[in-house]
Amino acid sequence: MLVTSAPGWPEVKSTFFDWDYFWDSMPEIFYAFKLNVKIFCIAEVFILAFALLLAVLRSLRGPVFFPVRALAIVYTDFFRGVPTILVIAVLGFGAPALQLRGVPTSVVFWGIVALVLVYTAYVSEVYRAGIESVHPSQEAAARSLALSHGQTLLYVIIPQAVRRVIPPLLNDFIGLQKDTALVGFLGAVEAFNQSQIDASATFNYTPFLAAALLFVAITIPLARFTDWLVARDRRRQLAAAR
Amino acid sequence: MLRIEGLHKSFGTNEVLRGIDLVLDEHEVVCMIGASGSGKSTLLRCVNLLEPIDAGRIVLAGDEITARGVDVNRVRRHIGIVFQSFNLFPHMSVLRNVTLGPQKALGIPRARAETEAVDLLSRFGLGDKIREYPDRLSGGQQQRAAIVRALAMHPSLLLLDEVTSALDPELVGEVLAVIRELAEGGMTMLIATHEMSFARDVANRICFLDAGAILEEGPAEQILTDPREPRTQQFLQRVIEAGRLAV
Amino acid sequence: MGLTLLLALVVAGAATVGRTSPPRATAAGAATCKGALDTLNLVNAGRLTIGTDNPAYPPWFGGTPAKSSKWKVSDPTSGKGFESAVAYAVARWIGFHGNDVDWVYTPFNRAFAPGKKAFDFDINQISYSPARAKVVTFSSSYYDVNQSIVVNKGTPIASVHSIAGLRKYKLAAQLGTTSYQYIVNRIKPSSKPSVFPKNDAAVQALKNKQIDGLVVDLPTAFYVTAVQVPNGKILGQFPTQSGGEHFGMVFQKGNSLVNCVNQALASLKKTGQLKRIQQKWLAKVAGAPVLR
Numbered sequence: 204m205l206v207t208s209a210p211g212w213p214e215v216k217s218t219f220f221d222w223d224y225f226w227d228s229m230p231e232i233f234y235a236f237k238l239n240v241k242i243f244c245i246a247e248v249f250i251l252a253f254a255l256l257l258a259v260l261r262s263l264r265g266p267v268f269f270p271v272r273a274l275a276i277v278y279t280d281f282f283r284g285v286p287t288i289l290v291i292a293v294l295g296f297g298a299p300a301l302q303l304r305g306v307p308t309s310v311v312f313w314g315i316v317a318l319v320l321v322y323t324a325y326v327s328e329v330y331r332a333g334i335e336s337v338h339p340s341q342e343a344a345a346r347s348l349a350l351s352h353g354q355t356l357l358y359v360i361i362p363q364a365v366r367r368v369i370p371p372l373l374n375d376f377i378g379l380q381k382d383t384a385l386v387g388f389l390g391a392v393e394a395f396n397q398s399q400i401d402a403s404a405t406f407n408y409t410p411f412l413a414a415a416l417l418f419v420a421i422t423i424p425l426a427r428f429t430d431w432l433v434a435r436d437r438r439r440q441l442a443a444a445r
Numbered sequence: 446m447l448r449i450e451g452l453h454k455s456f457g458t459n460e461v462l463r464g465i466d467l468v469l470d471e472h473e474v475v476c477m478i479g480a481s482g483s484g485k486s487t488l489l490r491c492v493n494l495l496e497p498i499d500a501g502r503i504v505l506a507g508d509e510i511t512a513r514g515v516d517v518n519r520v521r522r523h524i525g526i527v528f529q530s531f532n533l534f535p536h537m538s539v540l541r542n543v544t545l546g547p548q549k550a551l552g553i554p555r556a557r558a559e560t561e562a563v564d565l566l567s568r569f570g571l572g573d574k575i576r577e578y579p580d581r582l583s584g585g586q587q588q589r590a591a592i593v594r595a596l597a598m599h600p601s602l603l604l605l606d607e608v609t610s611a612l613d614p615e616l617v618g619e620v621l622a623v624i625r626e627l628a629e630g631g632m633t634m635l636i637a638t639h640e641m642s643f644a645r646d647v648a649n650r651i652c653f654l655d656a657g658a659i660l661e662e663g664p665a666e667q668i669l670t671d672p673r674e675p676r677t678q679q680f681l682q683r684v685i686e687a688g689r690l691a692v
Numbered sequence: 693m694g695l696t697l698l699l700a701l702v703v704a705g706a707a708t709v710g711r712t713s714p715p716r717a718t719a720a721g722a723a724t725c726k727g728a729l730d731t732l733n734l735v736n737a738g739r740l741t742i743g744t745d746n747p748a749y750p751p752w753f754g755g756t757p758a759k760s761s762k763w764k765v766s767d768p769t770s771g772k773g774f775e776s777a778v779a780y781a782v783a784r785w786i787g788f789h790g791n792d793v794d795w796v797y798t799p800f801n802r803a804f805a806p807g808k809k810a811f812d813f814d815i816n817q818i819s820y821s822p823a824r825a826k827v828v829t830f831s832s833s834y835y836d837v838n839q840s841i842v843v844n845k846g847t848p849i850a851s852v853h854s855i856a857g858l859r860k861y862k863l864a865a866q867l868g869t870t871s872y873q874y875i876v877n878r879i880k881p882s883s884k885p886s887v888f889p890k891n892d893a894a895v896q897a898l899k900n901k902q903i904d905g906l907v908v909d910l911p912t913a914f915y916v917t918a919v920q921v922p923n924g925k926i927l928g929q930f931p932t933q934s935g936g937e938h939f940g941m942v943f944q945k946g947n948s949l950v951n952c953v954n955q956a957l958a959s960l961k962k963t964g965q966l967k968r969i970q971q972k973w974l975a976k977v978a979g980a981p982v983l984r
Binding site: 214215218219294296299300302310388391399400405406408 | 800801804806807821823824825826827864867868870872873884885886887888889893894896897899900901902903
C-alpha cells in the first residue's frame with residue numbers, strides 16, 4: 204500500500220480519519236445536511252420544469268420564433284459558462300444589496316435561485332438531446348393522427364425524450380446535490396459549512412469526511428433506482444426502433 | 446374523392462416526383478407498385494401533408510388541401526396512414542395508442558373512445574392485447590394495431606405504405622387479411638406494396654411508378670399479366686423471378 | 693586585581709557578542725536564542741517566513757500596499773498595524789533584520805493543514821484552544837481578546853442591552869473564529885447563526901441586513917464600523933471569558949522555534965514594548981460597553 208507506507212501517513216490518518224472527531228461532529232453535520240436536502244429538493248423541481256420549457260422553446264421551428272431560439276441559446280451559453288459560485292455570490296449579495304422593496308434577502312432563497320438558473324441551462328441541453336433523439340417517425344405518426352405540434356410534443360415526444368435521458372438527468376441532479384454546498388458561501392450553515400466550522404475549531408479535517416459520506420449516501424440509492432428505471436424503459440424503446 | 450394533379454416534389458436537387466396525376470374515387474382501392482426509390486412513399490407522405498409539395502395540387506373531397514392557409518390538422522382527421530415500420534408509440538399501451546388520436550384530436554370523451562377502440566381491436570384479433578405495450582407484440586400484431594390506430598379516427602381515405610415489407614413472411618398474411626376486410630367494407634385506400642398477388646386480389650387499379658412518374662395505369666389483372674410498357678414488363682419479370690408473383 | 697577584572701570583562705564581553713560566539717544549546721527555555729540564527733529551525737535558512745491571510749485588515753495590519761503588491765487593504769511588510777508590529781518586534785529581538793523577513797499568503801485553512809508548513813509561524817488572529825493545540829503548536833499569548841457585536845444603527849437590535857436580548861436575532865460570525873462558538877455556547881440564539889468563509893462576505897451580509905448582528909473580536913469590530921459598514925456601530929463587547937481568550941502564533945507541531953519566539957514575547961512584555969505596540973495600534977479599542 205503506497206499510501207499507508209508514506210512518511211506522512213500517520214499525520215494524515217489522524218487528521219482525516221479520527222473516529223472520535225467523526226462521531227462528535229456527525230450529529231451537527233447531519234442536522235445541517237437537512238438544509239442541503241431542502242435546497243436541492245426545491246431547486247430540482249424548478250430546474251426540471253424550466254429546463255423542459257427552455258428546451259421546447261429552443262426547438263420551435265420557423266423564422267418567426269428566431270428571437271425566442273436566440274434568447275434560449277444566449278441563456279444556455281451564459282449560465283453554462285459562468286462558474287456557479289460566482290452566480291451565487293452575485294445574486295446572494297447583490298440582489299439584497301439593491302434594497303428593493305419586496306425582494307427577499309434570505310440567502311437560502313437566492314442560493315436556490317442561483318442554482319436553478321445555472322442548472323436549468325445544463326438540463327435544458329440534456330432534454331434537447333433527448334428530444335432530438337426521438338425518431339422523426341414518431342413525430343410523423345403523431346401528426347398523421349391529426350395531433351397538433353403541441354399535442355405531439357406533450358403526449359408523444361417529450362415522454363419518450365425524458366425516458367431516454369434519465370441517466371444524464373440524474374447525473375445533473377447529483378451535481379446539483381453537491382453544489383448545494385456552495386450556498387455556504389453566503390453564510391448558510393449547510394453540511395459543508397458546518398464541517399468547516401468543526402474542522403476549524405479543532406484543526407482536524409475528519410468532519411469533512413463525515414460530510415462527504417452523507418453526500419455519497421444519498422447518491423448511491425438514486426443511482427441504483429435510475430439503473431432500474433432505464434432497464435425497464437429500454438425494452439419498450441427497442442420495439443419502436445424497428 | 447382524391448385528385449392529385451401535376452404533383453412535383455424534390456429533395457434538394459433530387460426530383461423525386463415528376464408530375465403525378467392520379468384520381469381515386471370513393472370506395473376505390475388503388476395499389477402502387479414500383480422499384481424502391483420510385484417515389485411511392487414520398488407520394489403518400491405528400492397526400493397527408495407530411496411533406497410540402499413543390500408544384501401541383503391535391504384535392505380531397507372537393508377541397509384543395511395543398512392551398513395556402515389550410516389547417517393541416519383538420520385535413521389529417523380525414524386521412525389515415527399506416528407506415529412500414531408501424532411507428533406505434535412505445536411508451537403507451539396498445540389501447541392508449543389507439544385512443545390518443547380520437548381523444549386529443551377529435552375530442553371524443555375517454556369512455557367512448559375506449560369502447561370503440563376495444564371494439565376495433567377485438568374485431569381484428571387484438572382483444573387480449575389491449576393493455577400490453579407494443580414491445581410485447583409480434584410484428585404482425587403491431588402492424589394490425591397500427592392499422593386500428595389509423596381506423597379509430599374514422600378516416601375517409603386510408604394510405605398504406607408498404608405495410609408488410611418489414612414483416613416476417615408468416616405474419617404477412619394476417620395483415621393482408623385485415624386490409625382485404627377493409628376493402629370489402631368499402632374503405633377508400635391508396636396502397637404502396639410489393640405484394641403482387643395481394644394487389645391483384647384487392648386492387649381496383651394498379652399504378653406502376655417509375656422514377657417519379659406513373660408510367661402505366663390500369664385494371665389490376667391487366668397490368669400484372671399484360672403490361673404495355675417495356676419497363677413495367679422488366680419490373681414484373683424481376684418480381685416473378687424473385688418468386689413473389691405467381692403468374 | 694585590575695587585570696582579573698579586565699579579564700572578567702573580556703570574557704563577559706566575549707560571551708555577549710552576538711553572532712561570533714559559538715552556538716548555544718536550544719533546549720526548551722534553557723539558553724537564549726537571541727542572535728543564534730543558525731541554530732533555528734527555519735523554512736528558509738537565514739530568513740524568517742511569516743504567514744498571514746489576504747486581505748490583511750486593520751488594525752492588525754496597516755500601511756497601503758503598492759499597486760504591484762499581492763497584498764490587499766493593508767501591507768504586512770510595512771511593519772504597521774498591531775500584528776505586523778509584533779511580528780517585526782519579535783523578529784528583531786531574535787536577530788533578524790527587517791528585510792530578512794518574508795510574508796507568505798496563507799489562507800486560514802492552510803494554517804493547520806497537515807504536512808510541512810510553508811511558514812515558520814502564522815500570525816492571523818488565531819485563538820488558542822486545547823483541541824487546536826493538539827494539531828499545531830501555539831506561541832504564548834500576544835493579545836488577550838474580547839468578543840464584541842456589530843449591528844446596523846437604527847435597527848431593533850441596536851437597542852438591546854443584554855445578552856438575553858440578542859437571542860431572537862439572526863447573528864453571524866466568520867469561519868474559524870471563536871466568535872461562532874461564543875454565539876452558540878453563550879448567547880444561544882433561537883435561530884441558527886450564519887457562518888461566512890471570509891470577513892467581506894459577513895460584512896456584506898450585515899450591510900444587506902441579511903443578518904442582524906456580527907460577532908467579531910473587538911479590534912476587528914472597530915475596523916468594521918469605521919471603514920466597512922459606515923452605518924454600523926459596536927453594540928457592545930462581551931465579558932472576558934474565565935481563562936480568557938488569546939491569540940497566539942501558529943507553528944508546525946513540535947517546531948522548536950516556538951521557544952525562541954516565546955522568549956522574544958516574554959522579553960517584549962517585560963520591557964513594556966508589547967504594551968506600547970498595543971497602545972499605538974489598538975488604542976481606540978477599549979471604550980465599548982460590556983453586555984451581560
